[in-house]
Amino acid sequence: MDGIHDSIVANNQFVVGLNLDIYSFAKVTNITGKLELETIEEGGYNDSPRMFRKAKTSPDTLILEKGVQTSGLDDALTLGAIVNAGMILVMRDGSIAKQYTFEYGIITKWETDGLDAMSSSLLIRRIEISHTGLVEV
Structure with a gap:
């Protein structure tokens, strides 16, 4: 493997990019x-309601579990940090099988394992990111 695929942790098949930092989960x-849709019934057109796209009223939440940072700055995942560009790559046999992106998000929760020099546990246990919506590329 080459480049980004070299740093995927064993058994981790998901590469996540947050801003310019790369993680493996x-x-x-x-x-x-x-x-979200708004429906309106028109008089004279009784077969079905008219549907219109509404602006999003609440964010979606992405949950990332059991991961490590593979490149970038160490302090990028602070609570309240803004993610201007997010990407999820689903890997299969060393190549990208699916890709999802979002434009804007905020880290709303994070958990880590306890720090133990004798343990081989992963540092990032769970991160929650509220975002504007995922797009499948």
């Missing part, structure tokens, strides 16, 4: 897309 959940 074992589990990524809440990969969903949702569209």
Whole structure:
């Protein structure tokens, strides 16, 4: 393997880019897309309501679990940090099988394992990012 694929942790198949930093996670959940609609019934057109796209009223939340940072700055995942560009790469046999992106997010929660020099546990246990919505590329 070459480049970004060299630094994926064993059993981790998801590469996550947050701003310019790269991470490797074992589990990524809440990969969903949702569209909010407003329906209006018109007089004279009774077969079905008219549907219009509404502006999003609440953020989506992405949950990243059991990971390590593979490149970038060490202090990028602070609580309240803004993520101007996010990307999730689903890897299969060393190549990209799927890709998701979001434009804007905020880190709303993070957890780490306890610091233990005798342990081989991963540093990042869980991160939650509230974001504007995922797009499948």
